[in-house]
Amino acid sequence: MSIHGIDRGKIVKRISNALLVLSLWPLVLLAQDRALVGTGNGGQLWNELKGEKLQALGLKGDVARGEEAFKICQGCHRRGATGSVSGAYPRLAGQHATVLIEQIADIRSGNRQNPKMEPFAEEHVLTTQEIADIAVYLQALPIPPNLGKGPGTALDRGSELYAKDCATCHGNKGEGNAEKFFPMVAGQHFKYLLREAHFIRDGNRGNANPDMVKVIKAYGNEDIEAVADYISRLAPP
Amino acid sequence: MPSDYHSADRNVLPGACHSSIRFQVAAMLGLLIGGPALAGDADKARGIVAEVCSACHGMDGNSVIPNFPKLAGRHPEYLVRELKEFVSGTRKSAVMTPIAAKLDPDDFKALGEYFGAQKPTSGQVLDQKAAASGMKLYQDGDEERGVPSCAGCHSSDGAGSKRFPRLAGQHREYLIEQMYNFRNDVRNYGAARLMREVAKRLSEDEIKAVAEYLTGL
Numbered sequence: 001m002s003i004h005g006i007d008r009g010k011i012v013k014r015i016s017n018a019l020l021v022l023s024l025w026p027l028v029l030l031a032q033d034r035a036l037v038g039t040g041n042g043g044q045l046w047n048e049l050k051g052e053k054l055q056a057l058g059l060k061g062d063v064a065r066g067e068e069a070f071k072i073c074q075g076c077h078r079r080g081a082t083g084s085v086s087g088a089y090p091r092l093a094g095q096h097a098t099v100l101i102e103q104i105a106d107i108r109s110g111n112r113q114n115p116k117m118e119p120f121a122e123e124h125v126l127t128t129q130e131i132a133d134i135a136v137y138l139q140a141l142p143i144p145p146n147l148g149k150g151p152g153t154a155l156d157r158g159s160e161l162y163a164k165d166c167a168t169c170h171g172n173k174g175e176g177n178a179e180k181f182f183p184m185v186a187g188q189h190f191k192y193l194l195r196e197a198h199f200i201r202d203g204n205r206g207n208a209n210p211d212m213v214k215v216i217k218a219y220g221n222e223d224i225e226a227v228a229d230y231i232s233r234l235a236p237p
Numbered sequence: 238m239p240s241d242y243h244s245a246d247r248n249v250l251p252g253a254c255h256s257s258i259r260f261q262v263a264a265m266l267g268l269l270i271g272g273p274a275l276a277g278d279a280d281k282a283r284g285i286v287a288e289v290c291s292a293c294h295g296m297d298g299n300s301v302i303p304n305f306p307k308l309a310g311r312h313p314e315y316l317v318r319e320l321k322e323f324v325s326g327t328r329k330s331a332v333m334t335p336i337a338a339k340l341d342p343d344d345f346k347a348l349g350e351y352f353g354a355q356k357p358t359s360g361q362v363l364d365q366k367a368a369a370s371g372m373k374l375y376q377d378g379d380e381e382r383g384v385p386s387c388a389g390c391h392s393s394d395g396a397g398s399k400r401f402p403r404l405a406g407q408h409r410e411y412l413i414e415q416m417y418n419f420r421n422d423v424r425n426y427g428a429a430r431l432m433r434e435v436a437k438r439l440s441e442d443e444i445k446a447v448a449e450y451l452t453g454l
Binding site for chain 2: 068071072073074076077078079084086088089116118120121122124125
C-alpha cells in the first residue's frame, strides 16, 4: 500500500513539474524572439537565451531558499537588497526575477563585465537552482524608500529625455518589462544609474542591449546625469 | 524537499490525499529517527570529546591554545560538514585529517550537537585601535574595493549559521591562519572559494584588524 502511495506522489510531482515547464514556455519563446533582435558588443547576441540562463529561467524558484542563498550577496547588496547610495551596489529589491536571472548568469559567464562580483557568483558558490531562488526572493522584497537621488537641477531635461528615449522599453513609470528582460529602473540609486549608463554608452558593460547603445551614444555626460536623476526619483510601483 | 512537500500537497490525482497523509507520517517518523541526538548519543559524544577532542579544543569547546579553534557554539551542521571535509580530503589539515578519519561518521552529528550546545567564551582584545578598524570592515566592508561586509554571511554578532562558521570569540591566530589558507588556495573548495576572493582583497593589516575585533566578540 505504502509503495503505491509513494509512486503516486512521484507521479504527481512529475506531472506538476512538467506543467510548470510548459506554463513557462511561452515566456521563454517570447524572450527568445526578443533576444534575436540585434547583436551587442563583440558580435554577441544580446541576452541570448541558452545554456544556464535558459535553465535557470525554467526552474521554479523558492523564496525561503532564496533568502538563505542571498546571504552570500548581502555583504555587498545589504540586507533587504537595498543596495548602496554610493552607487557601488544596485538596489535589487523588487527587481523582475527574469532580469535578475539574466544579469547573474551574464556576470557569471563573463558576458557582463563585473570583476568585482564575478568571483562571488561562480558556480562553486551559487548553483543554478540558487540563482532561480534568489531571483524570486528579491522580486518579492518590498522596495525601500530613501534611495540615492541626483542634484535635482535638470529634472525637466531628464523628464524630456526619458519620455523620448527610455519609456518605450523601461515603461512610463520606470517599471521595466519582465517578459522582455528590461529592468525596472524606478527608484534605483542615482549613482548606480549614472555608472551603468556610462558603461553602456562607452562599451564597458558587456551585455548592453544594442538598441539602448544606439540611443545613448548621442548622450553627453550632462544628458546622462539629467535622465539618471529623473529616473532615481520615479516612485517604484 | 520543499518541492516534494508542494507536490504532495497539490492533490491533483485521486488518492493523492492519502499519499499526503502518508507523506506526513513518513516525514514525522523521519524527524524522530534523524532528529536531535538522543541522550545516549550525547553521552557517547561526551566520551569521544574527552578522549579525542578535548586535548586541543577543550572539554567545553573553548580551546585555550591559539592555533586550535574554539568549537563552542558552532552550528552543529557546520561542524558535521567540516568533519566530513577533513575525511574526504577536500579540507586539508595535517592534524585533523587523521583524527577525523578515525572517528565514526555516525557520531559526527552528536559531536556537532555537543559542541554547538557549549557556551562560547570571548577572547581579550589587545589592540583597541586595530579592533575598531576591524569592526568597520567586518560590519560594512569596503565598497570601493568590493570587499563585502563579513556580517552579511557570518551575521553582525559573528554567531554564524549552519552554512557559515561562528567567528565571535575565535582566537585571532587561528582566524589569521585561515584567511591565509583561503588566500593561498589551501582552503579552496565549494563555497569557501568566495573567501579566497575576500582574503585577497584585504591587506595583511586589515586581516589582523578584523581578527582582533572578532577575538573580542
